Amino acid sequence: NAGVTQTPKFQVLKTGQSMTLQCAQDMNHEYMSWYRQDPGMGLRLIHYSVGAGITDQGEVPNGYNVSRSTTEDFPLRLLSAAPSQTSVYFCASSYSPFDSSGNTIYFGEGSWLTVV
Amino acid sequence: SQQGEEDPQALSIQEGENATMNCSYKTSINNLQWYRQNSGRGLVHLILIRSNEREKHSGRLRVTLDTSKKSSSLLITASRAADTASYFCATVESGGSNYKLTFGKGTLLTVNP
Numbered sequence: 679n680a681g682v683t684q685t686p687k688f689q690v691l692k693t694g695q696s697m698t699l700q701c702a703q704d705m706n707h708e709y710m711s712w713y714r715q716d717p718g719m720g721l722r723l724i725h726y727s728v729g730a731g732i733t734d735q736g737e738v739p740n741g742y743n744v745s746r747s748t749t750e751d752f753p754l755r756l757l758s759a760a761p762s763q764t765s766v767y768f769c770a771s772s773y774s775p776f777d778s779s780g781n782t783i784y785f786g787e788g789s790w791l792t793v794v
Numbered sequence: 795s796q797q798g799e800e801d802p803q804a805l806s807i808q809e810g811e812n813a814t815m816n817c818s819y820k821t822s823i824n825n826l827q828w829y830r831q832n833s834g835r836g837l838v839h840l841i842l843i844r845s846n847e848r849e850k851h852s853g854r855l856r857v858t859l860d861t862s863k864k865s866s867s868l869l870i871t872a873s874r875a876a877d878t879a880s881y882f883c884a885t886v887e888s889g890g891s892n893y894k895l896t897f898g899k900g901t902l903l904t905v906n907p
Contacts, residue, residue, distance in 0.1 A: 682836075713897075720882060721837070721897040736894065768836055783895065785836035 681705065684769050684786035691759040691793045699754040699789050701769030707784075709772040710752040714738065714765040715788075721768065727752055759793045766790050800883060800901040808906050813870040815901040817883030818863075824886040826859060827895070828868050831880045840868075840881075845888065873905045 685700045703710065711726035713736075723736030727746040741763055743755040752771075756763060772783040801816045817826070825844045829837040843850045843859045843866065850857045856869040870877055880900045887896070 711895075718899060720899040721884075723894060723896075726894070737896075770837075782839045782842075785838070787836045788834070 682769055682771050682784050682786040684767075684789050686789060687787070688790045689792070691756070691791065693759060693761060693793060695759050696755070696757050697759065698756075699767055699769075699791070701752045701754065701786060702750050703752075703769075703771040703784070704750065705771065705773070705784065706749060707771035707773050708749065709774065709783075710746065711736070711770050712742070712744065712752070712754045713768045713770065714763075715768060716765050724754065724767075756791075761793045764791060764793045800881070800898045802901060803899070804902045804904070806904040806906065807873055809873060809875055811873055811905075813873050813877070813903055813905070815868045815881050815903070817866045817868070817898055819866075819883075819885050819898075820864065821885075822888040823861070824888045826857075826866050827884045827886075828855075828857060828866075829882045829884060829897075831882065831900070833879070837882065870903075873903075875905050875907045877903060878905045879903060 682703045708729045712724040713721040715721050722738050724738055724742050725736055725744040727733045730746050730749050733744050733746055746752055767789045769786040770783050799818050807813050823845055825842055827842045828840045830840055831837045841852045841857050843857050854871045859866045880902050882897050882900045884895045884897045
């Protein structure tokens with residue numbers, strides 16, 4: 679049981695380049711999400727998915743695309759990277775919504791992205 | 795927008811002392827959660843407190859929730875050097891999407907040996 683796996687760990691991109699951050703979980707979780715973490719800003723939700731084939735926007739979706747073709751995978755695509763997208767990206771998954779049943783959300787180890 | 799605001803932004807204590815971190819939020823919530831993040835690592839879920847609960851314990855952790863003041867506190871008793879990390883509160887808004895977890899900016903706790 680590997681939990682939530684993110685790749686790559688570190689990436690440097692040039693402005694205008696595209697790339698995909700990969701996220702995979704082996705816990706059969708329906709809910710997956712992507713956050714970005716910037717200094718002094720905490721974590722902000724980019725996109726999330728409540729199951730295969732279903733995605734929705736979070737707080738800061740501009741410049742990012744997602745898809746959810748399988749339960750296990752939730753890739754985050756940057757179509758044309760900008761310096762403002764320099765950040766640490768975290769993928770997370772959970773069995774179900776964060777209601778009072780208290781299902782825990784599990785985070786990956788993060789992907790450090792620098793856009794120059 | 796940031797829902798939670800932790801206070802203080804940074805806290806430095808000696809091993810064995812207690813550490814208290816506070817979180818304020820803006821809207822009605824379904825539940826509030828606390829997370830720990832070690833430097834360069836992902837977040838780890840610590841504890842969840844529901845809106846109808848006032849206090850919860852887990853090992854050396856004690857969380858309180860005051861919905862009238864829209865605030866929560868995290869107490870770590872008998873701190874250890876290994877507790878050095880950033881601590882974040884996160885909320886699930888009441889009546890909103892149960893899929894959205896809104897984080898505060900975090901408190902950096904340093905426990906000196």
